[in-house]
Amino acid sequence: MNNFTNIPELIFKLGGTGSVSKLLKTNPSTISNWKKKNKIPKSYLRLIHILLKERNLDIYKENIDNNIINSKQKKSKFSILVIISGGVSCYKVLDLIRLYHKNNYDIEVILTKSAQKFISPLLVTSLINKKCFTELFSSDENENMNHINLARNKDLILVAPCTANFMAKISHGIADDLGSNVILASESKILIAPSMNPYMWENKATQDNLKILKQRGINLINPESGMMACGENGTGRLPEIDKIYSFTRTYLLEKEKMSNIKFKSQLKILITAGPTQEKIDPIRYVSNNSSGKQGYALAEEFLKLGANVTLISGPTNINKPNVNKYVEVSSAKEMLSQVENNIDCDIFISCAAVCDWKLIPYTPENKKVSNNDKLKKKNNIIFKLESNPDIVKFVSKNKKRPKLVIGFAAETKNLIHNARKKLQEKQLDMIIANLIEDENSIFGKEFNKIFIIDKYYNIQETEKLKKHEIANLIISKSLKLYQEMNAENYNRKSITV
Numbered sequence: 001m002n003n004f005t006n007i008p009e010l011i012f013k014l015g016g017t018g019s020v021s022k023l024l025k026t027n028p029s030t031i032s033n034w035k036k037k038n039k040i041p042k043s044y045l046r047l048i049h050i051l052l053k054e055r056n057l058d059i060y061k062e063n064i065d066n067n068i069i070n071s072k073q074k075k076s077k078f079s080i081l082v083i084i085s086g087g088v089s090c091y092k093v094l095d096l097i098r099l100y101h102k103n104n105y106d107i108e109v110i111l112t113k114s115a116q117k118f119i120s121p122l123l124v125t126s127l128i129n130k131k132c133f134t135e136l137f138s139s140d141e142n143e144n145m146n147h148i149n150l151a152r153n154k155d156l157i158l159v160a161p162c163t164a165n166f167m168a169k170i171s172h173g174i175a176d177d178l179g180s181n182v183i184l185a186s187e188s189k190i191l192i193a194p195s196m197n198p199y200m201w202e203n204k205a206t207q208d209n210l211k212i213l214k215q216r217g218i219n220l221i222n223p224e225s226g227m228m229a230c231g232e233n234g235t236g237r238l239p240e241i242d243k244i245y246s247f248t249r250t251y252l253l254e255k256e257k258m259s260n261i262k263f264k265s266q267l268k269i270l271i272t273a274g275p276t277q278e279k280i281d282p283i284r285y286v287s288n289n290s291s292g293k294q295g296y297a298l299a300e301e302f303l304k305l306g307a308n309v310t311l312i313s314g315p316t317n318i319n320k321p322n323v324n325k326y327v328e329v330s331s332a333k334e335m336l337s338q339v340e341n342n343i344d345c346d347i348f349i350s351c352a353a354v355c356d357w358k359l360i361p362y363t364p365e366n367k368k369v370s371n372n373d374k375l376k377k378k379n380n381i382i383f384k385l386e387s388n389p390d391i392v393k394f395v396s397k398n399k400k401r402p403k404l405v406i407g408f409a410a411e412t413k414n415l416i417h418n419a420r421k422k423l424q425e426k427q428l429d430m431i432i433a434n435l436i437e438d439e440n441s442i443f444g445k446e447f448n449k450i451f452i453i454d455k456y457y458n459i460q461e462t463e464k465l466k467k468h469e470i471a472n473l474i475i476s477k478s479l480k481l482y483q484e485m486n487a488e489n490y491n492r493k494s495i496t497v
């Protein structure tokens with residue numbers, strides 16, 4: 001039943017041809033065609049995923065993804081390194097590595113010294129038909145650099161179970177065995193699945209280490225609550241192996257989808273980034289904390305996909321990406337003028353933090369003061385606020401409106417409510433919402449955590465990720481939306497996703 005290489009069965013599960021065609025606003029004949037061909041077009045996948053989720057059938061999502069991917073390339077080979085540290089649940093991870101091996105992942109395994117007290121390298125080797133690594137130092141010339149070699153070219157590094165000790169080591173950069181060295185030497189995505197006695201988990205030392213790891217962009221598969229091997233009840237159990245497998249597979253599939261995106265015709269992307277500076281006089285200005293990093297990351301990731309990227313940037317202190325066109329501006333007015341000059345594009349992303357106002361100097365007698373020279377304190381200047389142009393609204397309501405207009409909303413409270421309001425008022429297709437809890441948490445940092453809200457009010461919350469990973473998620477979502485809008489006969493260029 002859960003083999004959805006069988007599309008007719010999937011349609012049946014979703015309520016039959018009639019219901020599905022109504023839900024997807026398509027002809028029943030379209031759905032019948034899918035059944036006949038046993039294939040669902042990729043442009044409908046997202047909607048199908050949503051329907052499955054709504055009906056608590058999302059366990060089938062992976063089967064559909066598998067179906068699509070398998071039909072295209074038969075074998076999907078992900079490169080994954082599993083570090084098994086010395087927790088009592090490490091025997092369970094044997095099933096996990098067996099699953100990876102069975103599903104043709106390119107898997108390597110490291111056992112820590114303590115893990116070897118519970119399971120043997122020989123057992124691992126017999127499951128994956130490969131050497132299991134344990135030693136940092138080796139006289140074998142092929143293995144004496146394993147702490148570096150094993151760190152390279154991995155799609156994912158998973159530490160499962162991750163002991164309190166291993167968490168403590170990697171959060172403090174300690175590199176005293178093979179596994180901890182690899183973590184320090186790798187740029188790959190790292191995921192940990194902590195598992196330990198509930199008191200060890202709740203201990204402030206462990207929680208502080210966890211905080212450090214999360215801040216560095218290391219992702220977590222949360223331990224679960226229940227009865228522990230030691231007989232105590234609480235949080236600290238390793239989640240079911242199926243759950244860990246599914247979590248990692250979803251991550252890897254998303255990554256693969258991104259690297260498979262090819263444009264049929266070159267998409268033109270216009271991005272604004274950074275802050276604007278609003279001149280008070282020749283010496284002073286009003287601005288904000290935006291660093292430009294998220295907008296630049298978007299530009300760089302779109303470039304990697306072969307798009308034609310124009311970046312209009314306010315003043316920043318970061319290296320400018322090698323985009324097709326780079327325009328530096330200072331004020332909101334200049335940014336608007338450059339956006340207008342470059343509005344002929346497919347997707348506009350307004351990532352810049354445009355100052356809402358500028359300060360206009362007046363005398364106490366309400367006369368405008370020239371700001372061509374430095375303003376003097378003795379003149380008792382009074383500043384009035386003048387609104388700046390709303391650039392994203394200008395683009396969204398423009399006759400030459402690009403197909404997709406995406407805005408950003410940074411809010412300190414009522415994030416979703418305010419972001420949705422902005423999405424609606426400005427007639428955006430998608431909005432990226434950032435909660436600013438403390439101005440030091442996002443501005444200028446390498447990490448971000450966002451909510452992606454589309455015009456159908458689908459909301460996706462991300463984890464705290466590197467700004468380039470966030471950029472890839474935004475790109476993936478925006479290209480799917482772009483493609484769906486094309487499928488709705490918007491009569492514009494198409495892309496394959």
Ligand SMILES: Cc1cc2nc3c(=O)[nH]c(=O)nc-3n(C[C@H](O)[C@H](O)[C@H](O)COP(=O)(O)O)c2cc1C
Nearest residue numbers: 085086087088089112114115163164165166195196
């Ligand atoms: C029987 C037994 C079970 C253990 N289970 C766990 C566990 O589930 N989680 C944990 O963090 N530590 C556990 N420990 C403690 C670790 O083995 C110990 O901290 C060790 O130094 C971890 O080394 P490693 O992180 O290098 O693998 C256990 C120890 C024993 C003796």
